Amino acid sequence: MSRWEPEARERLVRAALDLFSEQGYDSTTVAEIAERAGLTKSTFFRYFPDKREVLAAGQDTLCKLIEEGIAAAPVSASPLEAVAAALDAASTAFVPERRDLGERMEAAIAASSELQERDALKRLGLTNAFAKALENRGVDDMTASLAAELGVLALKRAQSDWSKSANPTAFREIAHQSLKELRTANSKLS
Amino acid sequence: MSRWEPEARERLVRAALDLFSEQGYDSTTVAEIAERAGLTKSTFFRYFPDKREVLAAGQDTLCKLIEEGIAAAPVSASPLEAVAAALDAASTAFVPERRDLGERMEAAIAASSELQERDALKRLGLTNAFAKALENRGVDDMTASLAAELGVLALKRAQSDWSKSANPTAFREIAHQSLKELRTANSKLS
Numbered sequence: 001m002s003r004w005e006p007e008a009r010e011r012l013v014r015a016a017l018d019l020f021s022e023q024g025y026d027s028t029t030v031a032e033i034a035e036r037a038g039l040t041k042s043t044f045f046r047y048f049p050d051k052r053e054v055l056a057a058g059q060d061t062l063c064k065l066i067e068e069g070i071a072a073a074p075v076s077a078s079p080l081e082a083v084a085a086a087l088d089a090a091s092t093a094f095v096p097e098r099r100d101l102g103e104r105m106e107a108a109i110a111a112s113s114e115l116q117e118r119d120a121l122k123r124l125g126l127t128n129a130f131a132k133a134l135e136n137r138g139v140d141d142m143t144a145s146l147a148a149e150l151g152v153l154a155l156k157r158a159q160s161d162w163s164k165s166a167n168p169t170a171f172r173e174i175a176h177q178s179l180k181e182l183r184t185a186n187s188k189l190s
Numbered sequence: 191m192s193r194w195e196p197e198a199r200e201r202l203v204r205a206a207l208d209l210f211s212e213q214g215y216d217s218t219t220v221a222e223i224a225e226r227a228g229l230t231k232s233t234f235f236r237y238f239p240d241k242r243e244v245l246a247a248g249q250d251t252l253c254k255l256i257e258e259g260i261a262a263a264p265v266s267a268s269p270l271e272a273v274a275a276a277l278d279a280a281s282t283a284f285v286p287e288r289r290d291l292g293e294r295m296e297a298a299i300a301a302s303s304e305l306q307e308r309d310a311l312k313r314l315g316l317t318n319a320f321a322k323a324l325e326n327r328g329v330d331d332m333t334a335s336l337a338a339e340l341g342v343l344a345l346k347r348a349q350s351d352w353s354k355s356a357n358p359t360a361f362r363e364i365a366h367q368s369l370k371e372l373r374t375a376n377s378k379l380s
Contacts, residue, residue: 080379120310142347143375149339150379157332185333186376189270189340 009047009057010098011037016054017104025051025112055105055118058093063129065089066151070133079139079147080183086130086151087158087175094162094171102163127152150186154179199237199247201227206244207294215241215302245295245308248283253319255279256341260323269329269337270373276320276341277348277365284352284361292353317342340376344368 015036019028030051034044048054069089073082109115130148135141158175165174205226209218220241224234238244259279263272299305320338325331348365355364 078378078380116314117307117311120314121307123314124306124310140375142343142371143378145343146340146372146375147379149343150336153332153335153339181332182336183380185330185336186379188268188333189337189376190268190373 008037008039008043012039012044012047013054013057013101016051017101017108020108020112020115021104025108025115052114052118055109055115056122059122059125061093062090063125065093066126066129067133070130070137073137079134079143080150080179082134082137082139083130083147083151083154084176084179086133087154087179088172090155091170091172091175094159096168099163099168102159106160106163123152123156126155150179150182154182157181198227198229198233202229202234202237203244203247203291206241207291207298210298210302210305211294215298215305242304242308245299245305246312249312249315251283252280253315255283256316256319257323260320260327263327269324269333270340270369272324272327272329273320273337273341273344274366274369276323277344277369278362280345281360281362281365284349286358289353289358292349296350296353313342313346316345340369340372344372347371 012033016028016033019032019036028051030044031041033051033054034041037044048057066086066089069086070082072089073085077085109119127145127148130151131141131144134144134147139147154175155178157178158171161178162169162171162174202223206218206223209222209226218241220234221231223241223244224231227234238247256276256279259276260272262279263275267275299309317335317338320341321331321334324334324337329337344365345368347368348361351368352359352361352364
C-alpha cells in the first residue's frame with residue numbers, strides 16, 4: 001500500500017476522466033486507469049465494481065447529505081424550503097479542489113452512451129433521495145415527486161454553473177440561485 | 191415469414207414480459223422469448239437489439255407524439271398547455287388492448303436492476319422530447335426543463351393509474367387528471 005492510499009479513490013476518478021477524454025470511454029481499460037493513478041487493478045476494484053461506476057463516485061454521499069438536510073429542516077418548512085436545506089447540506093460535498101472535475105465529467109458523459117445511462121440512473125437515485133426524505137416528513141407523494149424534480153434540476157444546474165464559472169463562487173450560493181431561478185420559471189408554467 | 195408477422199413486435203413484448211415474470215429477467219434468453227412468441231431469434235433481432243430493449247418498445251413513437259403534440263399547440267399556449275397537448279397526442283398510443291401490459295412491465299422493472307436502468311434512460315428520453323419541443327417554441331431552457339418534468343410525471347402517473355383502474359377509462363382523461371393534480375401539488379411547493 002502506498003502512502004497515497006487515502007486519496008486513492010479521487011486519484012482513480014481523475015485518472016479515469018483523463019483517459020476517457022484522451023482515448024474515449026470504450027477503449028479505456030481498468031488496468032490503464034489504475035496504472036495512470038499509480039495504483040493496482042485490485043485497488044481499483046476495492047473502490048469501484050467496474051469503470052462505469054467511476055461516474056457514480058460520490059453519489060451515495062450526496063444522497064445521504066440530501067436526506068440528512070431534509071430531515072433536519074424545521075417542521076414548519078415548506079417542501080421547497082426543505083429542498084433548500086438539502087442543497088445546503090449537499091454543498092459540503094462540493095469543495096473547491098473538485099471544481100475542475102465537473103466539466104470533464106460532462107464531456108465524458110456527452111461522448112459515451114454507456115455513461116449517459118449511468119448518469120440517468122444517478123439522477124434517478126438523487127430524485128428518489130429527495131422524494132423519500134420529503135415523504136418521511138409527511139409530504140404527499142405527488143408534491144414530494146415534484147419538489148424532488150426541482151431539487152435535482154437545481155443541483156444539476158448548480159453543478160454545471162459552479163464548474164464553469166470564471167470566478168469561483170461557493171457552491172451553496174450558486175445552488176440557491178438556481179433554486180430561485182427555478183421558482184421564477186415555475187411561475188411561468190401555467 | 192408467418193402471416194402473423196405484422197404483430198410480431200407486440201407478440202415478442204408479451205412473450206418477454208411473460209417469461210420475465212415466470213422465471214426472472216436474468217435467466218430469460220432471446221431464444222426463449224422468440225420461441226414463446228412462435229417466432230425465430232432472427233425475427234427478434236429485427237425488432238430489438240437485445241432483450242433489455244423490449245422494455246423500450248414504443249419509446250420512439252411516444253417521443254414523436256409528444257414532439258408533434260407540442261409543435262401543434264396554439265402559439266398562445268402556455269408551457270403547461272403545450273404539455274397538455276402533448277399528453278393528448280401521446281394518448282393515441284395507449285389503446286385498450288395494451289392496458290394489461292403496464293402492470294406486467296412495472297413488475298418486471300421492479301425485479302431487475304438492468305431493467306430499472308433501461309427505464310431511467312427511457313424516462314430521460316421522454317423528458318428530453320418534452321423539453322426540446324418546448325424550447326423550439328421559444329420557451330427558455332429552465333422553464334422548458336421544469337414543464338418537461340411535469341409532463342413526464344403526469345405521463346408516468348397516468349400510465350400507472352390507467353393500467354390499474356378497475357373500470358377502463360380513456361387514457362387521455364386520466365392523463366389530464368394527473369396533470370391537474372400536479373398543478374395542485376405545484377401550488378403546495380413553496
